[in-house]
Amino acid sequence: MASAPARDHYTGRFKNSALMLFVVGCAALTVTSCSGGSGGTNAASTPTKSANTKPAPTKSADPESTAKQEVLAVYNNYWAEQVKAYAQGSEKGTNLQKYATLDALGRSRTDLLNLSGAGNAMKGAPKHDAKVTALGLDKKTPDATITDCLDIGPWQTIDRKTGKVLALSHGNLTRYITVVSAEKWPNGWMITKVEPKGRKC
Template sequence: MLSVYGRYWQEQVKAYAKADTKGTDLRKYATKDALGRSIGDALSLKQAGNIMRGAPRSDADVTSINLDKKIPSAVIKDCLDVSGWETVESKSGKVLPFADDALTRYETIATAEKWGAQWLITKVEPQERGC
């Protein structure tokens, strides 16, 4: 399931690099809130005339798993480092700085569910605390 979480982030990086989820495999790795959030973020980037360059670094662990439910689920805790993932103006190439109070390393809690043979990321919640 951690491999699915990693692929989710790889596909999200691809989407944000062009401010569009079309042509990515996000739907293979995410659904529900996680997919909706990625689509919405890509749309926001596009509307603002921005893209993302670089990639976040992840340090994720499965903190709980429940295989006895009708739909097995798991919780993934991550310390996400976005310091190397820059917002860039599409036309000018100008890097937009992080806000002074922005966390560049923060805890993220993700939920995954097993649909058939495939684990999918269903929710990703950035926390307002560093790690």
């Protein structure tokens, strides 16, 4: 994404907490009274003791729903760190390695080298419409697939010296489907692969 060709190269390749419901039951304290007969005195009955009630058990969150939220949170963090890196033309000072494996990082690092070598950087940020479209929680290494409608139109290549926006070559897609793979490692979900499909969305 360094120059228009580098950006073409890039665009041709790629581009939140568990919900807990608490149900608490309570018993009403009722007081009844009765009156005496004619000529007698009125006497109030002893208040009825409230039943010993306990809060209903907390309902567990749906594991699949929780996993989907976690995966999308990691994907969003991955992109946030990537935007930082592309804005400065370097991975230095970012947390990309926290959210992506070497395979996924390889693509980003190649683009960053191209950007830096051409004296360019990225301005703005892409837009996303990402959904978890597959989930394998029963596997030895749980995995997930994210399908994203990636819009890189607002993410522009600029000349770092002049700040001038570099035009994108005519005909290149700026909004397309990207399929992303993720796996749950000991420290959490990781983005393992990013595959642009070259189809409009």
